[in-house]
Amino acid sequence: MATPSPSNEWQAFWLAVGFLTRIPMLARITYSQRLMNQSSLYFPLVGLLLGVIYAVTFSVFSLIASPWVAIILVTTVHLFITGAFHEDGLADSVDALGGGYTVEKRLEIMKDSRIGTYGTVALVMALLLKVTLLAETRHIWLALLAAPAISRLTPLLLMTTMSYVTDPDKSKSKPVADGFSTTRLMIAAGFVLVLSAGLSFWHPLLIIGTLPAVLLVALCWGAYLRSQLGGYTGDALGASVVFSELVLLLFL
Template identity: 40%
Template sequence: MLARLKYQFELFLLALSFFSRIPVPANLPYSSERMNQSGRYFALVGILLGAICAGFYALVDLLLTPEISIFLTMVLSLMLTGAFHEDGLADMADGVGGGMTVERRLSIMKDSRIGTYGSVALIMVLLGKYVLLVAASDIISLIPIWLVGYTLSRAVASSFIFNTPYVSDSDTSKSKPLAHKQSYNELAVVVITGLIPCILLDGYLTLVLIALAVVFRQLFRRWLIRRLGGFTGDCLGAAQQLMELMIYLVVVVFAQNGLPVLGAEW
């Protein structure tokens, strides 16, 4: 039993090292099989990152205005992840916006340089998250919102691995270790973990966010298959960023229209 728990914890640490800049033990066992299995803990990494950002926001909000506190928390978030998902969003936007064929789109996405489409997408998503979080902060506590946004969005992004074709060059792609399909058990871990922070929200809002996640995943998956033939690591990053943005948008819609957002304990 202890050996199994130790193995699962090591998988989590591998996921943490892949999806963030948080240091892990240098002697952590590694193999391509372990790295592939670690994808089940993508959403759990989101819980940790969300908790760090929520805690940081709660502290700085005691000293500074909400606007400054949100900005500093977003900076911390970028430092924690190394802008990993934002980079994916920018690369995907450049590829899909600048390429006329699937081959050309995939080629552009591998280019480390950022173009107009990527720049615009990155600016609008970061600005959008800032504006929505500021709007929400005037009405409700942001601490549960950080947790839900970071976790549920990562669960949705990770779920694409389950049944979406992988189309990038496995020798150079950033998602090479996670390119294999998930098992049903691994998908279940991702989904359940992604929903855990939702217990902090009002039940009706949780149902709306679940419906949003399902619809977004289905539509975005179809769009990826039509435009690229499947997903790449950049597409997973883009999915996470877009889903996070939409979560904040729904929260603001509820809050500004007087609908319950948080659970009774908040």
């Protein structure tokens, strides 16, 4: 296999930015399925970029509002800048797993753009819990900075260890999920651990909570997906990011 060139990696990074956020891509992209697959490596780095935006935004909002109001405003910014991408995956996953009695029916529900009762309840509770946990954290800016990067390692772990189970012709996630290598997983994991170690100067529990947060969600959510779907979907990957953020915030 040919070694990826710096140019391809640069494009892969910006493709990851465009895939996960509404931030304009500042690079000319020669799109291919291979490049889309390579872009998965940069999910944690994109998470760090988002974390910087959230931490700075919170610092500004906290000058003119209470911490609770500032956190709610930052959460609103998050939902806008990401297009509620992972939250949509959470709602679709819970709707499908709660309302489907066969694998085929679950996958059918997951593709439905409408949101049901299960998904609505899960989404509301997840956002309420996230806002509350952030408000209870001593170093809010640190949680806002680190959680988006750390949580985006979880889908990479699921992609490496599980099979993709949906119609590839109708899914935009297939090129991302297809053939993600263990080598690139280790690079992404190394980045997350170095980041956590560096930020642990302000909160020692950050490095202690990083691996448990990722592994706990990957193991528990992954096992449940295997039993209910036989593998993962793009929506399930999005849900894993939300779950990992909440578990990490619980550690903090």
